[in-house]
Amino acid sequence: MLKNLHRAALAAVLALTAATTPALADTTQRVNQLAEAQADRLVSTFKHLHANPELGFQETETAKQVSKRLKKLGYQVHTGIGGTGVAAVLKNGDGPVVMFRSDMDGLPVKEDTGLDYASRKQVTLDDGSKTHVAHACGHDAHVSWLLGIAEVMRETRDAWAGTLVLIAQPAEELIQGAQAMVDDGLYDRVPKPELLISAHVFPVWPAGTVAVRAGRRMAGSDQLDVTLHGVGGHGSSPQNTVDPVVMGARSVMAYQTIVSRNVDPQKPAVLTVGASQIGEANNVIPDNGTLKLNLRWYEKPVREQMLDAIKRETNGIARAAGVADDKMPEYTLKGYSEPVYNDEALAEQAQQTLAAGLGKEALMPGFPPVMGSEDFPMLVAGIEDARTLFMEVGGGAPDVMKKYMATGELPPMNHNPKFEIINPRLAITTAVKANSLLLLEALSAE
CATH class of the missing domain: 3.40.630.10 (Zn peptidases)
Structure with a gap:
């Protein structure tokens, strides 16, 4: 074609x-x-x-x-x-x-x-x-x-x-x-x-x-950082932590359904997780971490739909993991173009x-x-x-x-x-x- x-x-x-x-x-x-x-x-x-x-x-x-x-x-x-x-x-x-x-x-x-x-x-x-x-x-x-x-x-x-x-x-x-x-x-x-x-x-x-x-x-574009807050601890005692590594993994997978199940298939959209920066050591569960997202779109309502869905999915995962209200995920828009x-x-x-x-x-x-x-x-x-x-x-x-x-x-x-x-x-x-x-x-x- x-x-x-x-x-x-x-x-x-x-x-x-x-x-x-x-x-x-x-x-x-x-x-x-x-x-x-x-x-x-x-x-x-x-x-x-x-x-x-x-x-x-x-x-x-x-x-x-x-x-x-x-x-x-x-x-x-x-x-x-x-x-x-x-x-x-x-x-x-x-x-x-x-x-x-x-x-x-x-x-x-x-x-x-x-x-x-x-x-x-x-x-x-x-x-x-x-x-x-x-x-x-x-x-x-x-x-x-x-x-x-x-x-x-x-x-x-x-x-x-x-x-x-x-x-x-x-x-x-x-x-x-x-x-x-x-x-x-x-x-x-x-x-x-x-x-x-x-x-x-x-x-x-x-x-x-x-x-x-x-x-x-x-396409229009957004550069979005999603910061996940958890409770760190020893890798041998995950029951005493709220693990941002697991929250990050679940979030990345949840994002895959946003374009495929939320956005009209006749309207172009892309959601990419370009980097996951969570933790440094094999035996340490970290306190926090960051997912670096990139969005592409041609219509602003599609952009808003993706941004809303990202927050909905990530917040839901954080609440399911037991994150306190004062430690909910943070969202930072770093770059935007029409x-x-x-x-x-x-x-x-x-x-x-x-x-x-x-x-x-x-x-x-x-x-x-x-x-x-x-x-x-x-x-x-x-x-x-x-x-x-x-x-x-x-x-x-x-x-x-x-x-x-x-x-x-x-x-x-x-x-x-x-x-x-x-x-x-x-x-x-x-x-x-x-x-x-x-x-x-x-x-x-x-």
């Missing part, structure tokens, strides 16, 4: 008439030339960032590199927003305010690509443990094309009017960075946008291609702009809605009538789609230790061109 959807969508895109808009006709060649002229520098930046990744809210060196370049380009730059976030403003007369966002953080993953610029970095966490760090989701490319877009937009100011805001955001992987920037006074520093554009690289599409698809794109949705009219206009500027052969159908998440919508969640647009950027081999259609095999995807952008030069320059064209359309001086 998925293959049929891909084929049908691809046929529709290939049939699209690449209507050239007047605003783009005179600038497309300049955009292409400006993007290509930066290619060597952007690839160098990409490789440096790839070899030196930083975890969420720790992107100090990445942020310094971004802010230094944007200041040199003449942007008004604000740093340290939400910890390490960067916001840059380029005012160019009267017109709309449009924002473009890239994320900066890496992942606690040990890279296994064999690249000569592969990350070998390890860091010490707050608890004293060590972890490898890698850009296994392409945020190094995102930062690189942000800098490329910044230069293109500065050099094409005669073709647009308004205010451009560029965001280098921390901690996307934690689903916390966008909201952290807003909470830390982002809009005390920069104007509120009417449109927010973001893009993400995926190896499912060939490098040199892009996709903008209407409707649901990525779903990513592309307005149909906005997506259609973007497809026309990209087909005209890049050629219709560069336009892919876009993947079906997925349960993965992105937190960039939180940058404008509190702004009335603000719209968002999400673009997929190809980072795979030229034959990736042909191979998938023939065998059903996909390359190592995002968050995999073997994740790799096959042709970073082509992927990054294509993203610079595509996003610049969308920004120029949104800020058209005509």
